Amino acid sequence: MSQINVETPTNLIRFNPDKLTQEAIDVLRSIFDKSGYNNTVCLPCPGGGSLLGEPARIVRFLQGHENCWKRSPQSGLYRHLFQLKKGNSPLVLFDLFWLNKQLPFSQLKDVLSDDSVHLLREASILSIQNDTVRAKVRCYPLYGKYFFFDPNWEQQDFVYMGWDSRLLVDVTASYTKGQHFNRVLDLCTGSGIQGLSLSAKSNEVFCADINPRAIQFVQANAKINGITNVQGITSDAFSNTPGNYDLIMANTPxxxxxxxxxxxxxxDLGIEFTLRLIEQIPDKITDQGMAILYTSDPIVNGKRRLLEKVKKQLGKYPFQLTLIPLFRVNYPQTIPMMQHYDRLNLSGYDDCILIIQHATKFETRRRSWDWMYYQRTCFDSWLDWKKRSKQK
Ligand SMILES: C[S@@+](CC[C@H](N)C(=O)[O-])C[C@H]1O[C@@H](n2cnc3c(N)ncnc32)[C@H](O)[C@@H]1O
Structure with missing residues (x-):
């Protein structure tokens, strides 16, 4: 492939959502669709030392299910098998738009024409340097939609997406099956993945985030997916969100x-921001409304603490709280974080989802999502904790 203009260092850095044109979207969508980019989600990323999760990864791979948020020391083997079945084109897109690799032009020749590369460069999606090309966004394909997010955390206002984002989409879909909403709020929206995924089930969706760059991404992702009933709002928690909602989702910090x-x-414990939101939930959901919050459940002095704290805030209301533990997170690896944990007698936390719904009286319950996976991560983190206790 011929070389196309070298870019200035500033242009090289980041995707600029203002430069995204409909023409570039059409080209990119057609390349993704034609190459079957969505199939690459079954590939794990390279890395990771533990083979504990490998049997589950292999099964998911063979069934064409998702592994892309996980790492595997055997990722090369998965690639090889994938290439035999689906060819090379989706792998090139996986390298560009998932692994965010810098690739030589020569590798793109079967996937992108010179014209497409030029168009995507003008739309600030690709950056070109000498004979190499790199994407300025990562792109996650989910249920026929494509979501852009920032490839790295180097700048303070990066727009985040992670495995938690994905889980929240699925848990929300499962707990709202068959429902249609008038007004939905996706608070802490990031790329907008939760709000945009729910747009077909709601008349109006508001996507709010404190980060103005996130709101630009929401608008770009709405455009990429042809969604028109979504509004982006820059807001610190509920400070700038209008009215109340039938459904509030938040993948909180x-x-x-x-x-x-x-x-x-x-x-400090991870849940202080969530508790700040919860304080206002009774005023922000409608009479039939519900809130679905992705948060953490910190383990302090050996006990999980989230529900007891939320009960103090909401105990006087007729709400049903459903806590869904998803997975346990290992003890931290950096010295300052270990010191922080030790100061608070914090031994770890569960990633979890808390659902708040109207009921006749206050009650709490626990539900599991993927019981086996949760137990495995608890075991993993217990092993990690033992190992680190010995090192202290
Ligand atoms: C864990 S990320 C979730 C992003 C997105 N919802 C997803 O799942 O991919 C947390 C998000 O909360 C936003 N955030 C942090 N503090 C906030 C605040 N005070 N008010 C609103 N949003 C906030 C961050 O900018 C970030 O986008």
């Missing part, structure tokens, strides 16, 4: 930490 720059830290 929920990781424990003392400050930190990244938009995923939710406070």
């Amino acid at each position: 929920y990781v424990p930490g003392d400050g930190g720059e990244l938009p995923i830290v939710g406070g």
